Amino acid sequence: METRYNPAVIEAKWQQYWEEQDLFRVTELSDKSKYYVLEMFPYPSGRIHMGHVRNYTIGDVVARYKHMQGFNILHPMGWDAFGMPAENAALAHGVHPAAWTYENIDYMRRQLKSLGYSYDWSRELATCDPDYYRWEQSVFIEMFRRGLAYKKLSPVNWCDHCQTVLANEQVEDGACWRCHQPVALRELEQWFFKITDYVEELLEYCDRLPGWPERVLTMQRNWIGKSHGAQIEFAIESLDGVITVFTTRPDTLFGATFMSLAPEHPLAPRLAQGTRQEQAVQEFIQIWKQRDRSKGVVDELVKEGVFTGRYCLNPVTGWRMPIYVANFVLMEYGSGAVMAVPAHDQRDFEFARKYDLPLVVVIQPSDHTLIAENMAAAYEDPGVLVNSKQFDGLASETAKDAITAHLETLGLGRRSIHYRLKDWGISRQRYWGAPIPIIYCERCGMQTVPESDLPIRLPLDVEISGEGGSPLARLDSFAKTICPVCGGPARREVDTMDTFVESSWYFLRYACPDYQEGILDRPRVNYWMAVDQYIGGIEHAVLHLLYARFFTKVLRDLGYIQVDEPFTRLLTQGMVLMDGAKMSKSKGNVVDPNELIGTYGADTTRLFCLFAAPPEKDLEWSDQGVAGAFRFLNRIWSLVKELLESLKSAPPWRGTGAELSPELRRLRQKVHQTIHRATSDIEARFHFNTAIAALMELVNDLYKAREEPATDPSSNHLAASVWREAIEVLILILSPMAPHLAEELWHHLGHPTSVYHEPWPQAEAAAMAADARLVVIQVNGKLRSKIEVAAAASDEEIKRLALTDTRIQELLAGQQVKKVVVARRKLVNIVV
The missing domain is CATH 3.10.20.590 (Ubiquitin-like (UB roll))
Known part of the structure; x- marks a missing residue:
């Protein structure tokens, strides 16, 4: 055994051994209980960063720990390989997106292997591989036939910088989730997945996921946004038609004094047509269609609007309500029209004061009387109805049902449930994505590509110009084709699928990546699913995690799988920070994992990521913390080296302890208390930091015990056995966290097989008991x-x-x- 701990030599040795032995390959043919642990797969951007290292280290410790507990472990890795950065790199560096992507995959794979992760690399997949996305195209066709995939003209979120459409979930505070540039609305023909068909199940199952953080479930519930209320019709004066409004406050209907429409509302230009307001309305619409009007931004806007020149009629009062186009009304909420009740809604109140519109109080609080002219703000709380004819005196909550029932008798309204969640727009006007398997024929109309022609391969001979629209449209060899029905000339769909489609089912394909008879091999997938432990960032709460839940339910209903939900437990790890800020190239505060591994080794890197904070908390970078983790591993190395000769021939202690001296009983007590504490910390909460702290305490006590003559293993065979047990326990508990060092020390103790195959140590109650x-x-x-x-x-x-x-x-x-x-x-x- 070398005098000094040399991680570079040790880690290269054991990584080679693991690969030669194919140690982490797994099959379904096992009498063990399965355990599927998975980290969110990376985009092959070129380099892994410390956020990746933390995420994947957490997953690797869970996988190794569960394997030692006797589970059959599936722990795969792959690449979320489609997306805009590859095209941007192609433009910037003159390299093809495919070449850029696969070169990055090769580099990042080597980085991940250098950290000693226990991945079954035989299951590796890349979503840009036609052998992967062909099955996605097949599912698209099935969804199209069932009405779950459809195309329509729709106002969509357009990122001018990325030259593509974004789903609602990909717009963050009015900006593109990828490039952070402002997003505007455009009307385009787009493909959608009908996620709203599953809205109630997605919401209901939020209550059936006890292994998920409540914060994530709350974010999904809020994004789904179920609201109970009424749908009310307001007749338009002097025009045929009505404005339909959804409101959660039908109790305030008698106080509605004007109507507000979103700038994108299709009625807005029609209402103004032929009036003196036509030009002003057109200009207002044009201005506000191009501005950031996400919900968070709209709440802070100065309320502005323009009168359309038209009126609608309040269905219960008959009042002529002027119709405005207003910047604070969003098309994606309700119907894009809001009955304005300025006395009882703060946004309406501010708008009414600005444009001198009337306020009518219809809800009075119990402790004082509201006078419209004296109000400094809207009153939005419950109360008793006034100025509401036959409903006066009713409590506002009671009045909601009563007024809705009255509208139903008049045929002017009905009870309604509204959801914030909209169908998922999946069309992207980009090259580097999965082609949509649709063909357009002037004679036969829209047709799906025959299954026998799949995959529709993304052509490699395309020019990436950076101009608007899909570059596939300019490539005749791809865009021009033959109609599968009549055999006449036809054209292909040139939009590609949103990259989140690929990440919505990759975890299923890991169960059978070699299967060529269909999207999924049902027996294998049903053996492994659901994922027992999923690990990744909370930033995907209403993007990837919601889409994955939806796609799982679709595949269940198509008969491919049996599970209702993809992920049984979810761990959302915190960020890696430096000086309180997230690590990023733009801030110049990035720590290169390669340099860290080169200086201290992979085990130190892993140990620091685990020890510096609990997994769900942000981790503050500390050079001193990294050095401390390295010193700790050196202490373990030195302790084992010092004791090795005395322990080689000694079996680990297996007796009751009655014949041991008090000093040796105390030593065993500490060992078994450490087993109990580490097991409890990992099993209950994945708090590896406190488990490592327990190991550090044990190592300190072992050094102290080494100084006691009564525990000297070189002159006492009982002491040698107790020490052998202590050192083996130390190595076994350390092995999921610092696997290379653990393998090396286990080998030096004379064990012929990998520590990976050893069972997790069990705490003995009798040994833990105090003397x-x-x-x-x-x-x-x-x-x-x-x-x-x-x-x-x-x-x-x-x-x-x-x-x-x-x-x-x-x-x-x-x-x-x-x-x-x-x-x-x-x-x-x-x-x-």
Whole structure:
């Protein structure tokens, strides 16, 4: 055994051994219980960063720990390989997106292997591989036939910088989730997945995922946004038609004094047509269609609008309500029209004050009287109805149902449920994505590509110009084709699928990546699914995680799988920070994992990521913390080296401990307490930081015990066995976190097989039990002495020892003892 710990040599040695032995390859043919652990797969951007390292290290520890517990482990890795960065790189560096992507995959794979992760690389996949996306195209065709995939003209989120459409979930505070540039609305023919068909199940199952963080479930519930209310029709004066409004406050209908439409509302230009307001309305619409109007931004906007020149009629009061186009109304909420009740909605209140529109109080609070002219803000809380005809005096909550029922009798409204969630727009006007398997024929119309022609391969001979629209449209060899029905000339769909489609089912394909008869091999997928532990960032709460849930339910209904949900447990790890800020190239605060591994080794890198913070919390980078982790591993190396000769021939202790000296019993007690603590910390909460802290305490105690003559393993065969047990336990608990060092030390102890195949150590209750306990002695309620008694001592024995204590006998001299009380074998109270 080398004198110094040399991670570079050790880690290269064991990584080669694992690969040669194919140690982490797994099959379904096992009598063990399965455990599927998965980290969100990376985009092959070129380099892994410390966020990746933390994420994948957490997953690797879970996989190794569960394997030692006896589970059959599936722990795969692949690449989320389609997307805009590849095209941007092609433009910037003159390299093809495919070449850029696969070169990055090769580099990042080597990086991941250098960290010693226990991936079954035989299951590796890349979503840009035709052998992967061909099955996605097949599912698209099935969804199209069932009405779950459809195309329509729709206002969509357009990122001018990325030259593509974005789903609602990909717009963050009015900006593109990828490039952070402002997003505007455009009307385009787009493909959609009908996620709204599953809205109730997606919402209901949020209550059936106890293994998910409540924060993520709350974000999904809010994004789905179920609201109970009423749908109300307002007749348009002097025009045929109505404006339909959804409101959660039908109790305020008698206070509605004007109508507000979103700039994108299709009625807005029609209403203004032929009026004096036509030009002003057109200009207002044009301005606000191009501006950032996400919900968070709209809430902060100065409320602005323009009168359309038209009126609608309040269905219960008959009032002529002027119709405005307003910048604070969003098309994706409700119907894009809002009945404005300025006395009881703050946005309407601000708008009404600005444009001198009337306020009518229809809800009075219980503790004071509202006067419209004196109001400084809207009153939005519950109360009692006034100025509402036959509904006066009703509590506002009761009035919601009563007024809705009244509207139903009039045929002017009905009870309604509204969802914020909209269908998922999947069309992207980009090259580097999965082609949509649709053909357009002037004679036969829209047709699906025959299954026998799949995959529709993304051509490699395409020019990436960066101009608007899909470059596939300019490639005749791809765009021009033959109609599968009539054989006449036709054209292909040139939009590609949103990259989130690929990541919505990759975890299923890992179960059968070699299967060529269909999208999924049902027996294998049903053996592994659902994923037992999923690990990734919370930023995907309403993107990838919601889409994956939807896609899983679709594939279930298509008959491919049996599970309702893809991920049983979810862990959302915190970010890696430096000086309080997220690591990023733009901030210049990035730590290169390669440099870290080159200086300290993979095990130190892994250990620091695990020890610096609990997985769900942000990790603050610390050079001192990294150095400390390296010192700790060196201490373990030095301790084992020092003891090795004494331990080589000694078997680990397996006795009861009765024949051991008190010093050796204390040593075993610490070892088994460490097993119990580390197991509890990992099993219950994945708190690897406290499990490592327990190992550090054990190592400190082992160094102290090394100084005691009574525990010297070189002269006492019992001591050698106890030390052998202690060192093996230390290595076994360390092995999921620092696997290379653990393998090396396990090998030096004489074990012929990998530590990966060893069972997780079990804590013995008898070994953890204390040999003695401290008992406090009181005389007439005052503390007078303390004694140490055997842990198993009875109450009578404790009473005898208390009364014979030297200090107590001195205090009791000449006094009569009336009563002696022993409380829980921890306290003795002597009454004199």
